[in-house]
Amino acid sequence: MNKDNKVIDINNINTAKDKEQKNIVKRKAGRPPYLVTADTRKQVYNLSIVGTRYEDIALVLGISDDTLTKYYKSELEKGRIEANAAVAGTLYEKAKQGDTSSMIFWLKTRAQWSEKNTTELTGEGGAPINIKVITGIE
DSSP states (O other): OOTTSOOOOTTSOOSHHHHHHHHHHHHHOSOOOOOOOHHHHHHHHHHHHTTOOHHHHHHHHTOOHHHHHHHHHHHHHHHHHHHHHHHHHHHHHHHHTTOHHHHHHHHHHHSOOOOOOOOOOOOGGGOOOOOOOOOSOO
């Protein structure tokens, strides 16, 4: 319809004004907006909380990665945070119970501990190393 509430037959356009109206009609066409449902929100959250990659969740829903993050950002973030917190809690409890591997991992990742092996070379009696260059030319 144009501004005078007249139906425009886009197959029978003659004037420049009608051509402009045809362009407006064409611009309104396109992909319909994605519809989010409570079921898909729950599905995204449930997949996210077990560590499923965003790309795989998008495949399951039949949408692009960009559409997934646009419409489900909060579900994706909440699932990721809760999953990491659950695993970290279990690791922390194991470390408190004396599991050496868990303690070492916790300290390396959370307390910035590191194992560094350094090798220092010195000459005789701790003096600097003497290097003699032999060129073979006299």
